[in-house]
Amino acid sequence: MYKILKKQTLSEQVKLMVIDAPLVARKAQPGQFIILRINEQGERIPLTIADYDANAGTVTIIFQEVGKTTIHLGTLSEGDSLLDFVGPLGKPSHFDSSVKKAAVIGGGLGTAIAFPQAKKLHSLGVDVTSITGFRNKDLILLEKEIGAVSDKLIVMTDDGSNGHKGFVTDALKSEIEAGEKFDLVIAIGPLIMMKFVSKLTKEYGIKTIISMNPIMIDGTGMCGGCRVTVGGKTLFACVDGPDFDGHEVDFDEAMRRQNMYKSQQEDSCNLFKEVE
């Protein structure tokens, strides 16, 4: 059993949990993920590691309550335990030492996953511009935390309620047009956002790394459910990724695959809400 040591509400639907998982914490690195299962009837869901503390033996996850399992997870309290918590899974992000200036883009919940990337790059002495995007100002996540590890932080909202209206791609484009010379872009968020960031950076020839979070079961290469087409080849996000070259990923296929269990997920979710 893996105890929930801390629970925090970050925005209406987004929660943070610190989990007691010493062995996972000891080996975790940015870019990796865990798989958890709440109880015996539960499904296994992958969540990217948002932070970790090897000394304290803890792993932080941040999740949005969008499906049955994440909604259920959100109802648990400090002191409760998860039945299963497996990791660290996936290849750690690889940071090229030649990178001098990077843009780290986080869309919605993806911001939580972009945060450790920004933190790591910052600690390596890289000049970090972070650009995060949300639907409105009430949904803004980790502004202070990311600000602390970035040389520049731009927070965008779709409705302009924080005074910066537009998408992350708009902000990235103006930075590039203003003469900022990024030699790396890391984009983490909804597939549609990563697709358009990659499209933009391809025009400018800037290397772009994205992080996939597809449907999977085991996370060890066994099920193949997480397959993603990269540069025309089928790869497994769990063992070959989750980080991939954004210019090579077939995002349209990935978006279609994401919908595979949509109707089942909705049924399961509604059933859970009725019972609650």
Added chain:
Amino acid sequence: MAKRNMDPKKTAMPEQDAKQRACNFSEVALGYTEEMAKNEAERCLQCKNKPCVAGCPVNVQIPEFIALAAQGQYMEAYDKIRETNGLPAICGRVCPQETQCEQLCVRGIKGEPVGIGRLERFVADYAIAHEAPPTECKPATGKKAAIIGSGPAGLTCAADLAKMGVDVTIFEAFHMPGGVLVYGIPEFRLPKSLVQKEIDALKCMGVKIETNMVMGRVLTIDDLKEMGFETIFIGTGAGLPKFMNIPGENLNGVYSANEFLTRINLMKGYKFPEYDTPVVRHKKVAVIGGGNVAMDAARCAKRLGAEDVYVVYRRSEAEMPARNEEIHHAKEEGVIFQFLVNPTDILGTDDGYVRGMRLQKMELGEPDSSGRRRPVPIEGSEYEIELDAVVVAIGQSPNPLMREATPGLKTQSWGGIIADDDTCATSIEGVYAGGDAVSGAATVILAMGAGKDAAKAMYDYMYSK
């Protein structure tokens, strides 16, 4: 002289009716009654040279246990099997007896061989039902061994080491031990409660099992050595599914057999939404492949309510590697077999779901390296079938995690760990490997044989240091 039964046919084993069982996940074969078991045991000629034993990868003393069963001494028969086989209830159900012990049975020359598998199953079930005492272990030696993977190879290796007084810990990546016995082989062929009983028996012998441990990621071989494990067995199986690399393979509704079976078996997706893991109830399903895994997938698809389930195999029925019983059961349950055809394209709808498959007819040419006649495509013979799901069951490669995380662990170009045929020793001192991780996808019993060989070598290694 014991009574002899000279009936040329095996004593039939009761089964669930085909129509009924095609709609449920309960066990298909119901097992012998005591009377049937005695009747079948009396068919054994008690040959002095025991040809059957030579066909058993773990050397079960077959005529001896059958003689005990014929006399109604089932507990003694169970102990006799357990001298060399730690998982008799499982082997009695899933071993390909027709290509092993039973193939060499003298009774098979003029009629059907003795139903060795059925008898093994009966004896094991009898003993479990009558709460056989756990296997006795030698006093603790203070030696520590780690086993990576809790499939048939790992469980067997653990059992044999524990018997010799070794302190054994098994590390399993999934949340439940058993490997392919729980994620792959369906409930209707191997009830999970039975696997659990065999695992509980191991725990009674002092074996510790740590689940949720993806070795190579959370702990490495070096970490294990630091933790005081003197010797390590890698039995991580053939976990990486193969795909055909044909167009349409990433459409929604195309699964690896691993994914399809794991959702159903391990995650109990057939009980969705009581269990959270979703499965889609497809209408027309094609399973590509001719092995046991393909049969399991096809029969699961049927049980999930599919109207038409096809098994698509590029050779003819004679070349199919699946157990005869599984093919027979699948046919009875209404699975449609299409032999000598090969898929060329999986066809999709505009929004990315499977709508069909294009197939090409094949004919058999010259024998290939496996000795089986190679299928050759017939030009212009393509045709299409309408489907909403495709399950790819054409084999698995060894899981890459351990080899990627273990510098110095020598592997074959196709990923299998290189290990000595007799001792299972790898290129790293003190580290042994066996089962599908070494051989590529094979059978439960071969993996168990390797686990046994490794246990002996690991024990000797710990005392030679």
